[in-house]
Amino acid sequence: MHAVGALEAGICKYILISYGHSARSGGGMSQVLSRMAGDDAVFGHFGAAAGYALAARRAMHEYNTGPDTWKHIAVGQRKWANLNPRAVMYDRPMTESDYERSPWIVEPFRLADNCLVTDGGRAFILTTAERARDLPHPVVTIMGLGMHNPAADPVAARHLTGPTGARRAGEQAFHMAGITLEDVDACEIYDCFTYTVEITLQDYGFFGPGEGEEWFRGGTIEPGGRTPVNTSGGLLSEAYQMGLTPLTEGVMQLMGRCGDHQLGPATGNIKPEIILCSDNGGILQTHACCILRRN
Amino acid sequence: MTYSKPLPVPGADTKPFWDGCREHTIRIQRCKACGHLRRPPASVCPRCLARETEWVEMSGRGTVYSYVVYHVAYDPSFKEDLPYVVALVTLEEGPRILTNIVECDPAAVHCDMAVEAIWKDVTDTVSLPLFRPAS
Ligand SMILES: [Zn+2]
Numbered sequence: 001m002h003a004v005g006a007l008e009a010g011i012c013k014y015i016l017i018s019y020g021h022s023a024r025s026g027g028g029m030s031q032v033l034s035r036m037a038g039d040d041a042v043f044g045h046f047g048a049a050a051g052y053a054l055a056a057r058r059a060m061h062e063y064n065t066g067p068d069t070w071k072h073i074a075v076g077q078r079k080w081a082n083l084n085p086r087a088v089m090y091d092r093p094m095t096e097s098d099y100e101r102s103p104w105i106v107e108p109f110r111l112a113d114n115c116l117v118t119d120g121g122r123a124f125i126l127t128t129a130e131r132a133r134d135l136p137h138p139v140v141t142i143m144g145l146g147m148h149n150p151a152a153d154p155v156a157a158r159h160l161t162g163p164t165g166a167r168r169a170g171e172q173a174f175h176m177a178g179i180t181l182e183d184v185d186a187c188e189i190y191d192c193f194t195y196t197v198e199i200t201l202q203d204y205g206f207f208g209p210g211e212g213e214e215w216f217r218g219g220t221i222e223p224g225g226r227t228p229v230n231t232s233g234g235l236l237s238e239a240y241q242m243g244l245t246p247l248t249e250g251v252m253q254l255m256g257r258c259g260d261h262q263l264g265p266a267t268g269n270i271k272p273e274i275i276l277c278s279d280n281g282g283i284l285q286t287h288a289c290c291i292l293r294r295n
Numbered sequence: 296m297t298y299s300k301p302l303p304v305p306g307a308d309t310k311p312f313w314d315g316c317r318e319h320t321i322r323i324q325r326c327k328a329c330g331h332l333r334r335p336p337a338s339v340c341p342r343c344l345a346r347e348t349e350w351v352e353m354s355g356r357g358t359v360y361s362y363v364v365y366h367v368a369y370d371p372s373f374k375e376d377l378p379y380v381v382a383l384v385t386l387e388e389g390p391r392i393l394t395n396i397v398e399c400d401p402a403a404v405h406c407d408m409a410v411e412a413i414w415k416d417v418t419d420t421v422s423l424p425l426f427r428p429a430s
Binding site: 054103153160 | 373
């Protein structure tokens with residue numbers, strides 16, 4: 001959003017947005033997460049998984065979600081990763097019973113509910129539509145942007161079970177884009193944990209609280225499904241590159257650069273025109289929504 | 296025996312809370328202007344932005360807002376406690392506090408369960424507020 005402002009103001013012509021981290025081999029991610037703990041460490045409370053798990057547990061209590069919903073997300077995204085040679089989990093299929101046998105990490109989350117920790121990097125270049133049309137590659141444009149940051153510490157937060165920042169960020173982005181949910185061909189959702197996908201899609205309005213299990217059931221988000229989600233495998237099954245995993249996947253799908261997991265006749269989906277992307281930070285404390293279009 | 300787990304690092308905002316724990320009371324910051332009880336502690340009231348505060352004693356009774364069961368020790372000093380429960384407890388006065396639920400099978404903990412504070416003196420200067428099922 002800042003980059004768009006810099007382009008609009010004429011301060012920059014081309015902006016490179018990049019991310020790279022030796023998160024796995026360098027141990028960087030565990031250092032970042034342990035520093036977040038503060039006095040919570042006194043009670044043995046560390047990292048991001050348990051913070052999201054607290055939100056997810058309360059959601060189970062309030063509107064009856066849980067592992068039966070989240071397994072569709074973990075298994076569905078893995079099917080996309082199995083089509084993507086770049087994905088960490090490319091050659092490791094996951095069935096529903098594999099999910100159910102996955103060990104508890106911080107209950108109610110199993111290992112299969114957690115994203116990967118990955119070495120690697122991602123980048124994309126942003127410029128004006130006018131300049132982009134003179135370049136040799138297919139153009140992907142931003143139709144809508146929204147951002148909402150409830151920011152509250154999870155101890156004080158009223159939004160752990162929704163609406164999260166996704167509600168207002170989504171409303172802003174759809175308003176700017178001038179479209180509705182029915183116009184979206186695929187979603188690339190920031191998926192640090194399976195629950196994050198559920199609460200984000202729920203707050204965008206795809207289904208109501210407690211309706212997630214029914215919505216996901218039957219392969220909705222999988223190859224050939226009616227609403228493909230996280231078509232690279234996502235943070236859960238491709239690679240953890242912060243918000244750039246979903247955003248760059250959305251761009252590459254619309255450019256037609258995705259090989260075997262390219263949405264189209266080969267996956268049993270329509271060729272996408274519009275893709276909805278999300279990012280969030282903290283324990284559901286910040287949220288950004290970006291709607292992309294081909295051309 | 297020396298205590299091997301992490302200890303609180305009281306700062307300007309959090310010292311009165313930990314001082315209260317040492318005396319086995321849960322003290323929460325209250326805005327002198329609007330009366331809002333706030334946690335985490337902060338120098339400014341999130342409701343009305345006033346700076347004047349006082350610390351007031353809570354009853355130590357509350358309910359479980361949410362909880363998780365750790366099956367992995369992120370810090371090796373917690374390995375002996377696995378599986379253990381970390382919870383957000385809503386105090387009966389309103390604010391929430393992060394804590395452990397003890398003296399209870401992790402499988403028996405549930406949201407909205409009534410709990411009460413108990414105290415664990417871990418060093419000569421530090422006591423931790425833990426919660427157990429209300430008697
Ligand atoms: Zn106030």
